Amino acid sequence: MSTSNFKIIADETTQPSKFNFNNENLAKAKKILKMYPNNFKESSIMPLLSMAQSQNDGWLPKKAIEYVSNFIEVPEIKVLEIATFYSMYNLSPVGKFHIEICTTTPCMLRGSDSMLNLCKKKFGLKVGEQTKDGQFSLGQVECLGACVNAPVVKINENYYEDLDSESLNKLLDNITMNKKIRIGPQSKRKGSEPIK
Numbered sequence: 001m002s003t004s005n006f007k008i009i010a011d012e013t014t015q016p017s018k019f020n021f022n023n024e025n026l027a028k029a030k031k032i033l034k035m036y037p038n039n040f041k042e043s044s045i046m047p048l049l050s051m052a053q054s055q056n057d058g059w060l061p062k063k064a065i066e067y068v069s070n071f072i073e074v075p076e077i078k079v080l081e082i083a084t085f086y087s088m089y090n091l092s093p094v095g096k097f098h099i100e101i102c103t104t105t106p107c108m109l110r111g112s113d114s115m116l117n118l119c120k121k122k123f124g125l126k127v128g129e130q131t132k133d134g135q136f137s138l139g140q141v142e143c144l145g146a147c148v149n150a151p152v153v154k155i156n157e158n159y160y161e162d163l164d165s166e167s168l169n170k171l172l173d174n175i176t177m178n179k180k181i182r183i184g185p186q187s188k189r190k191g192s193e194p195i196k
């Protein structure tokens with residue numbers, strides 16, 4: 001079950017009146033569509049939704065769902081089903097830095113609860129909220145598929161792994177100060193090789 005709290009469809013005052021792919025994304029979308037036979041066009045829904053979300057500051061307005069549905073000529077409900085099922089799609093606005101903490105068992109056993117509490121306290125947020133300045137938002141998600149490097153936090157498109165509260169706090173401070181941050185494991189390892 002997804003626990004993402006950005007699944008509530010944004011109210012009408014927040015919804016833009018239109019959505020179209022920009023030229024670059026339109027060219028990419030046409031290429032993606034060509035990868036699938038006509039009777040399997042639905043398979044392109046996920047990459048198209050991801051592109052629409054990136055273009056729209058990290059969330060999918062209703063017009064983007066409608067646009068993707070028209071673009072590949074499948075019923076809108078099929079696109080909405082996917083957008084509502086997967087935690088990686090947000091149906092309401094998120095912060096410039098959208099923090100998603102995995103709290104499934106391997107991450108939980110390695111301290112994800114204290115990392116979640118750290119973020120709540122640091123930014124004064126509950127899960128599903130964003131800071132008033134629009135910089136940070138906080139989500140709680142199921143397994144991000146990188147359990148071997150637990151605990152794992154996703155910020156926007158990137159994974160940060162082998163964390164603890166201290167290293168996560170430092171990472172968030174560096175983001176706040178616009179400093180360069182290392183993507184991936186925050187330990188000495190490069191990938192998922194055993195820690196010596």
Ligand code: FES
Nearest residue numbers: 102107144146147
């Ligand atoms: S349980 Fe957290 S990445 Fe799998």
